[in-house]
Amino acid sequence: MQRRELLAAAAGGLSIGIAGCAGAPSGSEEQAAGVSGETLTLTTTTSTYDTGLLSELNAPFEEMYGVTVDSVAQGTGAALETARNGDSDVVMVHARSLEDEFMREGYGVNRRDLMFNDFVIVGPGSDPAGISGMESATDAFAAIADSEAPFISRGDNSGTHTKELAIWEAAGTDPGGDWYRETGQGMGEVLNIANEADGYTLADRGTYLSQRSEIDLEILVQGPIEGGPELLSNPYGILAVNPAIHENVNYDLAMAYIGYVTSPEAQELISNYEANGEQLFFPRALSEDPDFQQYVPEGWSGNASDN
Incomplete structure (x- = not known):
């Protein structure tokens, strides 16, 4: 992949490479940037794809720049591993x-922080584990384990699976046995499997709401959006692959994309995106109160001893 030169027009005042600080370029600026026809490879979690958000979010960017966004939907762990191998730009x-x-x-x-929703614990209306209305995610997980009711796990090192494992650990429970099923599947497929098994699962609210009309599962334990425990919060981030590690990555276009998705226009698009009349994601990139922790690993203070 040849090196991109999105910033060739910077001397004329075009500053599209500074994430979150630039708006959409005009048609003449897009032509000056010389990016038309290029492809940006985005690796992302399955929830952004399954909900249909990516199609809505990417279309304006593709039109503005005359490029294609190749969205590869994987679990978070797989998406990051693809990027580690230099096969992703953002x-x-x-x-x-x-x-x-x-x-x-x-x-x-x-x-950059991008958006958020939350996780919910869903299951059959019969609720054999008796978790409906519980205010504690850990108590709900412990009750499911005690009842040995079917629990369907992503089992794929995704963001949802990482959260699930954290809840099991906090509950002091090591799940296993015939009642616990690891699938290695994405969120949409896991919801279908749980529906067929009359089982429980942990789901991001967005994917659940987008499929709610097609399954019989109910939200039994809410996340923080509806007053549930903060443990079930689900923030999304976006980051560029380091061109100092992988020279082949399209860093300039990745930075333009980050600038776009964190812009007021794209944040409004995220806020307005709905499925079955429900808002699926909530914008988080822009705030009057700066949060510098979004730029670095949590807890990092810049001291050598912290690295």
Whole structure:
């Protein structure tokens, strides 16, 4: 992949490479940038794809720049691994611990908070484990394990799977046995499997709402959006692959994309995106209160001893 030169027109005042600080370019600016016909490879979690958000979000960017966004939907762990191998330009995922590891290893740069929703615990209306209305995710997981009711796990090192494992650990429970099934599948397929098995699963609210009309599962334990525990929060981040590690990555176009998805226009698109009359994601990139922790691994203070 040849080196891109999005910033060739910078001397004329075009500053599209500074993420979050630039709006959409005009048609003449797009032509001056010389990016028409290029492809940006985005590796992302399955929830952004399954909900249909990516199609809505990417279409204006593709039109503005005359480029194609190749969205590769994987679990968060797989998406980051693809980027580690230099086969992705930009990553949109939702597991901060895995994102931090990726950045600490030097593979990712210029991380931004993007949006959020939350996780919910869903299951059959019969609720054999009796978790409906519980205010604690850990108590709900412990009750499911005690009842040995079917639980369907992503089992794929995705952001959802990472969150699930954290809840099991906090509950002091090591899941296993015939009642616990690891599938290695994406969120949409896991919801279908849980529906067929009359089982429970942990789902991001967005994917559940987008499929709710097609399945019989109910939200039994809410996340923080509806007053549930903060443990079920689900923030999404976006970061560029470090061109100092992989010279082949399309860094300039990746930075233009980060600038676009964190812009007021794209953040409004995220806010307005709905399925079955429900808002699926909530914008998080812009705030009057600066959060510098979004740019670096959580807890990092810049001291040598912290690296």
